[in-house]
Amino acid sequence: MPTFPDTVSKLNWKNTAPLLAAIFAFVLIAACSSDDPATPTPLPTATIAAPTATVAAPTATSAPPSPTPEPTVDPVFARFADVPNIVDPTNFGWPRSVDTNIGRIEIAAQPERIYSLSLGHAEIIAALRGGEVLVATASFFKDPGTSAAHAEFAGSPNAGSDPEEIIGLNPQLVIASAFTPAALIDQLNGVGVTVIRADLEDSALGNVPNILLLGYMLGAEERAVELADQVTSRVEMIASKTDGVQQPRVLAMSRFSDIFVAGGGSTEGGIIEAAGGINVAAEDGISGHQTVGIEGIAALSPEIILLTQPEESALAFAEELYADPALAEVPAVQNRMILYADPTFYTTLSHWNVRGIEESAKVFYPDLFGSETFAPFTHP
Secondary structure (H helix, E strand, O other), X not given: OOOHHHHHHOOOHHHHHHHHHHHHHHHHHHHXXXXXXXXXXXXXXXXXOOOOOOOOOOOOOOOOOOOOOOXXXXXXXXXXXXXXXXXXXXXXXXXXXXXXXXXXXXXXXXXXXXXXXXXXXXXXXXXXXXXXXXXXXXXXXXXXXXXOOHHHHOOOOEOOOOHHHHHHOOOOEEEEOOOOOHHHHHHHHHOOOOEEEOOOOOOOHHHHHHHHHHHHHHOOHXXXXXXXXXXXXXXXXXXXXXXXXXXXXXXXXXXXXXXXXXXXXXXXXXXXXXXXXXXXXXXXXXXXXXXXXXXXHHHHOOOEEXXXXXXXXXXXXXXXXXXXXXXXXXXXXXXXXXXXXXXXXXXXXXXXXXXXXXXXXXXHOHHHHOOOOOOOOOOO
């Protein structure tokens, strides 16, 4: 059987030429034809994609250091920043130091045995730490007619201002006032007793820094802030309600061997003014406590008279004033406005003066405060 190359080699080109031409023509016609001869076959359309944004992979970089937070200050401790006489208001450990008018004093540890030479300081100490930290008290501190905090001192021994007696009590800290004789302070300092002379003011708000200072010295910061806030809010409430109201003309006085009136710079005068009244004695130029006669009372012509002495003697004195013909034209006499004023609120220098302000406001402005019930101060 011949192979494929042999077959091809034997073909005659002349005989095959017509056949090849026919085939070529057929292929050409097929290539030019379509299913719809009227519509040419479209050329393919090239689709160009929008360029894709190339996002670079994030490069690891070190973050900037976080800012160092401001140190937070406890709101209680922050209150002592502006209290005069505290040497370092950021130091609430022991020892701690205070500046006084007798020099810088260091308190080595929280005192547990304290002696107070003034009633006002004793009342504040009792409010801050309780009366039991007082190693002794003067006998009149225990008198319910003298001190609103008398119950706090009931169990303490009696003591006075004798230096040997005070030294024998072995106090860690003695609190003196502006009225304490310098010689007594020198004697106590001379035997190593720590004495601090602390201020007291005739203004309830003026005593707020003193409350905070005592709280710092005694390690009773939280309670001192609480008490200071009570004093401030209660006094400010009275002031806000009496602002712009017509003020009554008031005289505070007492009679013991003589008649004394309370002028400018007195505790009673400060209470009258904080309660929204006019202190007629201060208006007349009287300073502190001065003696007057019946004619002097008539000349002051008060609308209200407050008698700041024990109640029984106050009521007897009032009746004498009502009966005195020299006072017949005085408005307080005509309107029977000679009133007993609790001396435990009026004759001390402590937070208890706030109660005097509140009770006076009830008398001065019965329409504003007549139905108010003011709470006493509590002790720890």
